[in-house]
Amino acid sequence: MPPARSQLARARRVVLKIGSKTLSQDREAMRRIAAEIQALRGPGREIVLVSSGAIALGVAKLGMRGRPREIARLQAAAAAGQTVLMNRWEEAFAPLGVTVAQVLLTHADLADRARGNNARLALSALLAEGALPIINENDTVAVEEIKFGDNDQLASMVVPLVDAELLVLLSDVEGLLDGATRVPLVVDVEQEARPLAGASTSGVGTGGMASKVEAARRATLAGAAVVVADGRVHGVLEAILAGEDVGTLFAPSARRIGARRHWIAFTLRPRGALVLDPGAVDALSKRGRSLLAVGVLGVRGDFRKGDAVTIVDVTGREVARGLARLSASDATAMAGRATDGEEDAVVVHRDDLVLW
Numbered sequence: 001m002p003p004a005r006s007q008l009a010r011a012r013r014v015v016l017k018i019g020s021k022t023l024s025q026d027r028e029a030m031r032r033i034a035a036e037i038q039a040l041r042g043p044g045r046e047i048v049l050v051s052s053g054a055i056a057l058g059v060a061k062l063g064m065r066g067r068p069r070e071i072a073r074l075q076a077a078a079a080a081g082q083t084v085l086m087n088r089w090e091e092a093f094a095p096l097g098v099t100v101a102q103v104l105l106t107h108a109d110l111a112d113r114a115r116g117n118n119a120r121l122a123l124s125a126l127l128a129e130g131a132l133p134i135i136n137e138n139d140t141v142a143v144e145e146i147k148f149g150d151n152d153q154l155a156s157m158v159v160p161l162v163d164a165e166l167l168v169l170l171s172d173v174e175g176l177l178d179g180a181t182r183v184p185l186v187v188d189v190e191q192e193a194r195p196l197a198g199a200s201t202s203g204v205g206t207g208g209m210a211s212k213v214e215a216a217r218r219a220t221l222a223g224a225a226v227v228v229a230d231g232r233v234h235g236v237l238e239a240i241l242a243g244e245d246v247g248t249l250f251a252p253s254a255r256r257i258g259a260r261r262h263w264i265a266f267t268l269r270p271r272g273a274l275v276l277d278p279g280a281v282d283a284l285s286k287r288g289r290s291l292l293a294v295g296v297l298g299v300r301g302d303f304r305k306g307d308a309v310t311i312v313d314v315t316g317r318e319v320a321r322g323l324a325r326l327s328a329s330d331a332t333a334m335a336g337r338a339t340d341g342e343e344d345a346v347v348v349h350r351d352d353l354v355l356w
């Protein structure tokens, strides 16, 4: 067994995401998955479930003809369907003696440091009580600007939130495919997986394999292993945790970034961009310096102090992300200027920088 696989048996906290297709049609599938989850829980292992399915179930419950396009009707479907989804999970877990708890999150909850922290504490408390948290996006209030993208991305942000060691994305595919062949192991997501997954989602998922690969990139950078596998296969969870060769394993990144930097890089949405001269790019990436106004060639967007910004070189390639210490207008006024008091001239402090 390759070492990357055998490590999985030791995962103490696991985030498991299950897609609508696996769940919405079939109560039997939910009962089976519930039993599989229960078999893996116990001393030394906690599981957090991220479950989709609210919209699909709500469409049926409200008698809508197909999945609506308008956002308000989608939100209505989610509101109607979320209760069915949780009822079904209750029903599936109750005979096993598992207490479930519903957690509905929006992207804005996690983008706010204090609210995100509250969510983290509540999740820890639920796990400490022995309950199984079941997370979904709070679709009824989530409009485009505050959406996670999809539940793959939501799950990837839950990973650093609960400090999980493994993320399992169950879908209706065998794993990442190269032609018709399953890829068993990915070490470098950018090089090995991205080209096979189709168009890049540039951070905002749209479902499908591209979205799973982006979620895998984020979760592996948080230090977790990720497995994408077929949720229809009986015993799939047990096989994954036993280190068997199922699905695609994305190995944890060697360049793990801490929870706060991960939040800056992936949870926050950049509100603008800073264009750097080549000297400043070097100072950041080779010498670990803060970004000073003197190295800024241009400022784009209308960000405020404290907002996330992307940092690009003159060719437009993103070299880093960070939190701005100046507003866009102050940064524009100071761009390219050398100042005596270095503190005034810091546009992004090195503590708030994530280098790619």
Ligand code: GLU
Pocket: 019, 020, 051, 052, 053, 054, 055, 056, 078, 136, 137, 139, 149, 150, 151, 152, 207
């Ligand atoms: N939150 C959506 C639902 O419960 C699903 C989003 C997704 O699967 O990506 O229907």
